[in-house]
Amino acid sequence: MPEFVGIQNGKDAAAGIRRSASTRPAECNKSNYASKLGDICERRLVYWRTKGDRAIPPSDGLVGLWESAKLLTPIFLDRIFNPFGRKQTPAWEILEQERRPSDPLFLKLNIGLKVDGIRHVADATGRMRPYSIVEFKSMNGNLFGRIEDRDSLGMTYWAAKYPDQVLLGMLGCELPEHPGWLVIINRDCLYECKIIEIPFDMDRCERLLARAERINAHVTDGTLPRQICRPDICQNCPFLPICSPKLEADPEDAPLVMKPGEDDELHKLLADHVLLEGSRKEANAITKKLKGRLVPGQCLVSGPIVVNWKVHGKGWRMTVKDTTSEEQGAS
Numbered sequence: 001m002p003e004f005v006g007i008q009n010g011k012d013a014a015a016g017i018r019r020s021a022s023t024r025p026a027e028c029n030k031s032n033y034a035s036k037l038g039d040i041c042e043r044r045l046v047y048w049r050t051k052g053d054r055a056i057p058p059s060d061g062l063v064g065l066w067e068s069a070k071l072l073t074p075i076f077l078d079r080i081f082n083p084f085g086r087k088q089t090p091a092w093e094i095l096e097q098e099r100r101p102s103d104p105l106f107l108k109l110n111i112g113l114k115v116d117g118i119r120h121v122a123d124a125t126g127r128m129r130p131y132s133i134v135e136f137k138s139m140n141g142n143l144f145g146r147i148e149d150r151d152s153l154g155m156t157y158w159a160a161k162y163p164d165q166v167l168l169g170m171l172g173c174e175l176p177e178h179p180g181w182l183v184i185i186n187r188d189c190l191y192e193c194k195i196i197e198i199p200f201d202m203d204r205c206e207r208l209l210a211r212a213e214r215i216n217a218h219v220t221d222g223t224l225p226r227q228i229c230r231p232d233i234c235q236n237c238p239f240l241p242i243c244s245p246k247l248e249a250d251p252e253d254a255p256l257v258m259k260p261g262e263d264d265e266l267h268k269l270l271a272d273h274v275l276l277e278g279s280r281k282e283a284n285a286i287t288k289k290l291k292g293r294l295v296p297g298q299c300l301v302s303g304p305i306v307v308n309w310k311v312h313g314k315g316w317r318m319t320v321k322d323t324t325s326e327e328q329g330a331s
């Protein structure tokens with residue numbers, strides 16, 4: 001149970017979180033966690049297995065968020081979600097919480113998996129039968145409002161991994177016939193949730209299994225996959241200090257010199273980019289001058305050219321359109 005002892009201000013609250021959270025000393029992951037296998041960086045997955053004890057510890061705030069999710073999810077499930085499911089036709093209920101995989105391949109590939117629950121659905125006789133797997137994820141109201149479907153999970157690299165976790169759950173628990181449920185819970189209001197259905201995808205599962213195999217080989221051989229060198233991902237990576245990826249081009253590095261005709265398509269793309277980049281700069285300079293001459297919100301017509309304005313955020317967005325072709329089409 002949490003022990004918020006002697007809390008008087010924000011600093012002490014952080015200490016309270018540390019004391020109450022079930023934080024264990026940092027250690028290497030003993031298996032390839034299914035919740036992580038879809039990570040954008042394979043090298044990081046190897047680090048979790050071999051250098052997990054050297055990862056930068058998560059902030060108190062992040063630990064507090066994880067602990068809150070652990071406390072809130074059972075409340076959501078027992079008091080809101082399952083009572084709702086029991087009233088549906090056919091009735092359903094989330095059971096077998098924290099079920100481990102039955103597929104022996106997971107043991108062989110050392111994939112650590114515990115699904116949040118199995119959705120059991122009533123058959124014609126009213127008997128509950130295992131139907132599909134369910135994973136619960138909670139997030140703040142702001143992000144919750146922006147998640148609409150599976151694609152929008154890609155807004156953050158950590159949420160982008162969720163569908164892969166569901167897929168591995170379907171495979172591991174041998175329940176691929178019906179789409180798995182990824183249930184997104186609004187942490188600010190537990191009565192709001194969104195269900196994203198994840199249909200089974202054997203190709204994707206095979207790629208994730210192959211990844212687990214590669215990670216095991218790296219762990220055994222003491223090797224590492226290549227770095228992804230992405231500032232947006234690497235800057236927040238707990239292994240940044242030991243990985244030290246190259247996050248900016250070194251002017252001292254010799255460039256790769258392509259021979260004439262080596263890749264005509266790439267050469268044309270580069271040439272087009274240079275051309276359009278020049279036009280874009282010119283267009284921006286003209287737009288700036290125009291904005292200095294026009295009154296925001298005042299639409300204007302000059303021959304076939306029409307200027308319109310739309311409110312955009314706290315300002316105005318201008319559009320300038322040549323209507324010559326429309327006029328010709330109308331005549």
Ligand code: SF4
Pocket residue numbers: 041042043044047226227228229230233234237238239240243244245
């Ligand atoms: S620092 Fe970047 S390249 Fe290195 S493990 Fe982390 S995410 Fe991967």
